Amino acid sequence: MLFYATTLDGLQMGLCFAVLALGVYISYSILDFPDLSVDGTFPLGGVVCTILMLKAGVPAILATALSFFAGFMAGVVTGVLHVKLKVSNLLSGIIVMTALLSVTLALTKLLTRNGQTTSIFSYRSESLDGLFGGKLFSSHGSGVKDYIVLGVLLVIVIAIKLLIDLFLKTKLGYMLKATGDNERLVVSLGKDPGMYKILGLAVANGFSAVSGALYSHLFMQYDNTSGSGKVVLALASVIIGITVFSRIRFIKDTTAVIFGAAVYSLCLNYLVLVDTNGIYLKLLNAVLFTLILVFNDRMNAVISGKTKMKRRVRR
Amino acid sequence: MIELKNIYKVFNAGTVNEMRLFNGFSFDVKAGEFVSIVGSNGSGKTTLLNIISGSIPINGGSVYLNGMDITEMSEHIRARKIGRVFQDPSVGTVPSMTILENLSLAENKGKPYSLGLAVNRRKCEMFRETVLKLGLGLEDKMDIPVGLLSGGQRQALSMIMSTMTPIDVLLLDEHTAALDPRTAETIMQLTDEIVKKNRLTVVMVTHNLRYAVEYGNRLIMMDKGQIVLHKNAEEKKETSVDDILHIFNDISIECGN
Numbered sequence: 001m002l003f004y005a006t007t008l009d010g011l012q013m014g015l016c017f018a019v020l021a022l023g024v025y026i027s028y029s030i031l032d033f034p035d036l037s038v039d040g041t042f043p044l045g046g047v048v049c050t051i052l053m054l055k056a057g058v059p060a061i062l063a064t065a066l067s068f069f070a071g072f073m074a075g076v077v078t079g080v081l082h083v084k085l086k087v088s089n090l091l092s093g094i095i096v097m098t099a100l101l102s103v104t105l106a107l108t109k110l111l112t113r114n115g116q117t118t119s120i121f122s123y124r125s126e127s128l129d130g131l132f133g134g135k136l137f138s139s140h141g142s143g144v145k146d147y148i149v150l151g152v153l154l155v156i157v158i159a160i161k162l163l164i165d166l167f168l169k170t171k172l173g174y175m176l177k178a179t180g181d182n183e184r185l186v187v188s189l190g191k192d193p194g195m196y197k198i199l200g201l202a203v204a205n206g207f208s209a210v211s212g213a214l215y216s217h218l219f220m221q222y223d224n225t226s227g228s229g230k231v232v233l234a235l236a237s238v239i240i241g242i243t244v245f246s247r248i249r250f251i252k253d254t255t256a257v258i259f260g261a262a263v264y265s266l267c268l269n270y271l272v273l274v275d276t277n278g279i280y281l282k283l284l285n286a287v288l289f290t291l292i293l294v295f296n297d298r299m300n301a302v303i304s305g306k307t308k309m310k311r312r313v314r315r
Numbered sequence: 316m317i318e319l320k321n322i323y324k325v326f327n328a329g330t331v332n333e334m335r336l337f338n339g340f341s342f343d344v345k346a347g348e349f350v351s352i353v354g355s356n357g358s359g360k361t362t363l364l365n366i367i368s369g370s371i372p373i374n375g376g377s378v379y380l381n382g383m384d385i386t387e388m389s390e391h392i393r394a395r396k397i398g399r400v401f402q403d404p405s406v407g408t409v410p411s412m413t414i415l416e417n418l419s420l421a422e423n424k425g426k427p428y429s430l431g432l433a434v435n436r437r438k439c440e441m442f443r444e445t446v447l448k449l450g451l452g453l454e455d456k457m458d459i460p461v462g463l464l465s466g467g468q469r470q471a472l473s474m475i476m477s478t479m480t481p482i483d484v485l486l487l488d489e490h491t492a493a494l495d496p497r498t499a500e501t502i503m504q505l506t507d508e509i510v511k512k513n514r515l516t517v518v519m520v521t522h523n524l525r526y527a528v529e530y531g532n533r534l535i536m537m538d539k540g541q542i543v544l545h546k547n548a549e550e551k552k553e554t555s556v557d558d559i560l561h562i563f564n565d566i567s568i569e570c571g572n
Binding site for chain 1: 399408434
């Protein structure tokens with residue numbers, strides 16, 4: 001029974017993180033940019049969405065969608081730091097991630113009645129429903145509710161996946177792919193690759209923020225520390241997806257990334273069964289990620305006949 | 316067409332390795348000219364192309380294209396009028412994208428890259444015919460990622476892509492150097508065909524003295540940032556590969572090689 005509940009929880013979280021992973025797929029796989037700012041934009045999305053619902057009475061689904069723009073703006077900052085100010089890709093991500101730690105904390109002042117900051121804001125304390133707290137969900141038994149939540153998340157994730165698939169088929173999407181694969185060609189085509197990088201990072205962080213918002217809805221609370229470890233989680237999801245699932249025919253990278261996120265979240269949740277206090281969770285997380293990286297390397301070596309090859313990305 | 320006026324270019328300025336390549340270098344190419352540039356390594360051939368395309372900054376002087384001062388213009392803006400094919404075949408294409416996708420990208424040059432669908436199925440037939448003419452068997456590989464093609468096939472594709480939309484100038488940067496002799500010959504013939512058909516102005520850097528003599532209507536030899544030999548169309552007709560090789564060797568011996 002515990003195993004069953006853990007699986008269901010893991011899948012719900014997995015779908016939540018799939019949105020984040022789809023964003024990181026854009027920055028990491030397509031633009032070849034390891035973007036660390038998602039650690040900051042994930043909680044940013046959560047706090048912005050919560051504020052919109054609490055202060056402006058914006059409907060939950062609209063608030064979630066609007067949180068995209070908060071992440072988008074933060075992504076623009078990362079991009080401008082890297083492209084215009086020539087800060088290295090890792091450092092621009094770290095700068096934005098660090099800055100957002102203060103920004104999200106300061107924003108929590110808007111959530112409390114006394115105007116103080118808080119690290120955790122519970123939706124129940126202000127009888128806020130969120131996306132999954134409404135009548136539709138509570139009128140059924142808890143067993144059915146979990147499945148409805150899962151279904152709603154699935155619909156959102158699939159919609160986002162289809163949107164990204166469509167975007168990648170446009171001229172703009174092609175230029176994004178070209179920027180990650182061969183910047184000089186983009187220059188040859190008379191365009192500035194820097195602009196595409198900024199755009200790609202903005203979109204990636206927009207999805208990271210949406211993922212953070214969904215995460216808040218799922219747990220009915222905003223947690224200011226929820227961003228930590230999200231880069232590793234997202235990268236692991238993307239790499240599992242591309243390495244394992246993309247090899248199956250007729251599975252697109254975006255679909256594979258969703259599977260990757262689900263598998264990784266399930267693994268993490270099963271780890272909680274072993275490590276009940278959660279003390280070693282991050283350590284186990286790191287070990288799991290290492291195993292995935294090593295596995296990924298081996299797979300590539302086998303497939304390319306032991307020769308070095310650039311990470312194969314099939315679209 | 317292209318005019319370089321009084322160019323200064325210093326590498327590693329202020330260090331012990333400081334190298335003053337161009338000291339008041341001037342050079343011009345008229346519309347319709349096909350200039351071949353030869354010279355030993357470090358003579359400034361590729362730097363010259365980089366200065367025209369705007370890939371590297373200069374320390375002094377001006378660059379004009381069609382009488383317009385483009386010295387301060389960034390590389391990607393210049394690229395709208397200047398096409399370039401590099402020595403490395405992988406630079407001219409996107410390896411993870413298919414032939415069809417690559418051609419679709421190139422065909423859209425000069426227009427905005429917006430949210431319209433990138434691959435226009437109606438143009439597929441036109442693209443197929445374009446690659447059919449190459450005779451490299453690419454017409455059956457339209458949906459194969461370019462990264463899986465051979466160097467020669469990729470370079471042929473690069474040639475087509477860089478000249479697909481109207482450009483004023485084509486820069487060829489040792490574009491046959493990484494290919495086997497037979498493929499190099501094919502690519503060179505293709506180049507000549509495209510140049511003649513589109514009446515392009517060309518600056519070609521090459522280490523192949525025979526190509527430099529056979530193709531184009533102007534020949535230049537560079538050494539240490541200076542033009543040491545200049546043959547116009549008539550003089551070039553009476554020049555053989557051996558003549559050039561002779562001068563080339565003389566320079567090398569002077570340098571102590």
